[in-house]
Amino acid sequence: MIMRVLLLFLGLAAMAMGQDDDIVWLDNYAEAVKTAKATGKPIFLEFRCEP
Amino acid sequence: MLSPKDSPLGKLLRQYVTVRIIRMDTIDIGLFEHDRNNTIYFYLLNADEQIYMRYGGRDNASPDTYLNIESLTLAAAKGLELHVNRPPAPPRPKPDFPKNYPLLVERTFARNQCVECHLIGDYQNLHRQQDGTLDKLVHLYRSPDLKTVGILLDVPKGLVLKEATGAAAAAGLQPGDRIAKWEGTEVWTFADVQHRYNETPRKAKEAKLTVERGGKMVDITMALPPQWWWAETKFRQSSVEPRFYFDDRPLTAAEKQEMGLPVEGFASRVKYVSSIARTMELHALQEGDVIAGIDGKRVDPDAHTGSLYLILRKSPGESAMLEVLRGGKKIEMPLKTIQMSFRK
Numbered sequence: 001m002i003m004r005v006l007l008l009f010l011g012l013a014a015m016a017m018g019q020d021d022d023i024v025w026l027d028n029y030a031e032a033v034k035t036a037k038a039t040g041k042p043i044f045l046e047f048r049c050e051p
Numbered sequence: 052m053l054s055p056k057d058s059p060l061g062k063l064l065r066q067y068v069t070v071r072i073i074r075m076d077t078i079d080i081g082l083f084e085h086d087r088n089n090t091i092y093f094y095l096l097n098a099d100e101q102i103y104m105r106y107g108g109r110d111n112a113s114p115d116t117y118l119n120i121e122s123l124t125l126a127a128a129k130g131l132e133l134h135v136n137r138p139p140a141p142p143r144p145k146p147d148f149p150k151n152y153p154l155l156v157e158r159t160f161a162r163n164q165c166v167e168c169h170l171i172g173d174y175q176n177l178h179r180q181q182d183g184t185l186d187k188l189v190h191l192y193r194s195p196d197l198k199t200v201g202i203l204l205d206v207p208k209g210l211v212l213k214e215a216t217g218a219a220a221a222a223g224l225q226p227g228d229r230i231a232k233w234e235g236t237e238v239w240t241f242a243d244v245q246h247r248y249n250e251t252p253r254k255a256k257e258a259k260l261t262v263e264r265g266g267k268m269v270d271i272t273m274a275l276p277p278q279w280w281w282a283e284t285k286f287r288q289s290s291v292e293p294r295f296y297f298d299d300r301p302l303t304a305a306e307k308q309e310m311g312l313p314v315e316g317f318a319s320r321v322k323y324v325s326s327i328a329r330t331m332e333l334h335a336l337q338e339g340d341v342i343a344g345i346d347g348k349r350v351d352p353d354a355h356t357g358s359l360y361l362i363l364r365k366s367p368g369e370s371a372m373l374e375v376l377r378g379g380k381k382i383e384m385p386l387k388t389i390q391m392s393f394r395k
Binding site: 023024025026027028029030031032033035036037039040041042043044045046047048049050 | 056061064065066067068069070071072073075077078083085089090091092093094095096097098100103127130131134165167168169
């Protein structure tokens with residue numbers, strides 16, 4: 001249940017991010033590293049199993 | 052309505068480069084090394100790929116036992132702090148990639164099928180089995196359960212103890228303590244602790260922790276009980292461990308003495324038998340049976356039940372002869388094991 005809420009949260013966050021340029025969920029790790037180097041931001045990396 | 056973007060976690064996430072990976076094909080699984088039977092797992096790191104912390108982890112009871120928005124928010128905030136005041140970077144682990152496992156490539160990549168997370172761990176173990184490098188205590192009993200040593204966390208608060216029992220209480224751990232270091236390494240999340248705990252040699256007799264208590268750091272040496280590394284493995288869908296479809300529990304010392312069995316032995320009582328065992332004609336165990344010995348042995352340095360003895364000492368497909376006590380009588384009972392089918 002908790003994980004479903006968490007996934008819902010992150011899913012909604014992803015949707016919200018799609019509407020808000022402040023946050024973008026990337027789907028490419030190399031691109032995330034490149035962006036982190038360019039911006040100085042840390043990386044929040046999520047591995048999710050979606051069989 | 053839930054408003055993630057403006058929530059405390061959402062505000063923190065905006066200060067990160069956020070990335071979600073659902074395909075592991077090109078990921079360095081040497082660097083991002085975790086129990087692949089987690090359905091979701093997070094890393095907080097920098098552009099130099101220095102990992103500040105992990106977040107995630109699970110137990111047999113549920114994949115989300117240790118997942119919580121409050122503790123994830125705490126972790127995200129701490130990650131930003133660590134990004135400013137960077138701790139020394141540990142040596143980078145040896146790179147490793149899913150393509151290094153031929154059976155994984157053959158049965159997933161080559162068929163354009165998804166490389167499911169758990170398959171990586173499963174095929175790593177299959178290759179270890181073939182190479183003769185499989186250490187069952189380490190590789191099958193991945194992610195020892197902290198509750199085994201009596202550490203029960205107040206999950207929303209991260210590493211704050213809700214309760215200390217057993218070995219943890221005996222070592223002096225108290226409710227309200229926050230685990231700050233595990234074997235000298237700073238830890239911030241349950242996943243950090245589980246990762247470090249898993250690195251403990253299986254023959255270790257103790258673990259060293261530092262806890263924050265009332266604003267002070269307190270060093271603790273916790274004696275590890277026998278089979279501290281043992282945990283239920285049923286949530287691992289496919290595994291190289293032999294399957295035999297019964298559950299048992301260790302007999303108490305008093306029960307063993309009453310039956311004339313060695314107290315240090317692995318005698319156990321069967322508490323559940325799956326119909327699969329009967330259908331596949333694996334054995335004829337019944338609930339309530341006592342497994343007194345296997346293949347003429349009653350004692351094993353690592354096993355505390357008959358089922359654990361079978362997992363540790365038998366390969367899938369191997370047979371065994373059980374010494375079973377039922378209704379005051381001794382029965383010699385053959386048993387066959389099988390392996391769960393991997394993707395083929």
